[in-house]
Amino acid sequence: MELPLHKLVLRKLKMKLKNPFSTSYGTVQDKEFFLLELIDRDGNRGYGESVAFTTPWYTEETVATTFHMLEDILIPTLQSNMVTHPDEVSELFLPVKRNNMAKAAIEGAVWDLYAKRLDIPLAEALGGERKEIEVGIAIGIQPTMNQLLEKIQGALDNGYKRIKLKIKPGLDVDLLSQVRSHFPAISIMADANSAYTLGDIDRLKKLDDLNLLMIEQPLGHDDIIDHAKLQAAIQTPICLDESIHSVEDVRKAWELGSCKVINIKIGRVGGLTEAKRIHDFCYEHDIAVWCGGMLEAGVGRAHNIALTSLPQFVLPGDTAGSSHYWEQDIIKPEVIVHDGIIKVPKKPGIGYDMNFEVIEKYTEWKKEYDF
Ligand SMILES: O=C(O)CCC(=O)c1ccccc1C(=O)O
């Protein structure tokens, strides 16, 4: 049955992170993003959130390219085509190369609306079965070792199941050894955001002694060849993040032996439909999967929770609780983490209500599109 679309409300928000987030590339303090509210003719409302940052440090997309794609290409495409199922949205967008984060923002709103029309949770619409998900936390590069150790202790006190630390050349083997000696038994992984090359192989081999769960994206953001060479030389599993934009990328990485683990980010792969395809491929090939994060506000976070309810999400992801990032989140209730666990909401769609008071406070402008 056709999704009778009526109107899209696009809001541009800017929210300040409680703590600046530093990686091998630099620091994020303000999160600018779009909140998409897709309304059908029966008054149901589906929500999506864009994840590209202000500058193209993580992938090539930005807040400005997201707006261009939404306004000039993707919204007009949706306005002039009928859809019956959210899977058709990524098909409609096939002629548009890449721009995956812009596509995912709008597709996410369609998925939420679709689940609400069926009166079922988004997790169920995606085929997820978990009632609760285990989550970890990502800690950015800290000014001092003491601050880092304090942050780790705080995360452990909150029950997070796995700690991810950002590393870069010069802040790696020594830093992780010190952390390991303070916390001999905890689950630790490192994320380099592609700060190394194969020239650093001797340094990267030293990480094998530290009992890391995995190392995320050590090499080039667009590489799968050198990662295969590195994986053959080290024991620690490699997880690919930046290199993966589609299930085809996963297939090639798997055939080459470039990694043992995949970080799925809905935005990076162009939406929930492609995320599910990657999940299914990894399920069939017994590749461990976890859900990455983009410092999302509540709507993006809710989509991540729904996705993580699928069976092959066998490792805790980066979906920490709202209060780790924000003074106030845009959803009600906020995402709560108890003993490292989030309960998958049972209400229809993303399962959280919008907190319009907070949304209004952070909205810079809004614009409406009729269907
Ligand atoms: O807490 C989160 O949302 C994830 C933190 C994180 O590691 C990250 C945040 C922004 C951009 C890229 C990454 C990454 O996984 O590389």
Ligand SMILES: [Mg+2]
């Ligand atoms: Mg990463």
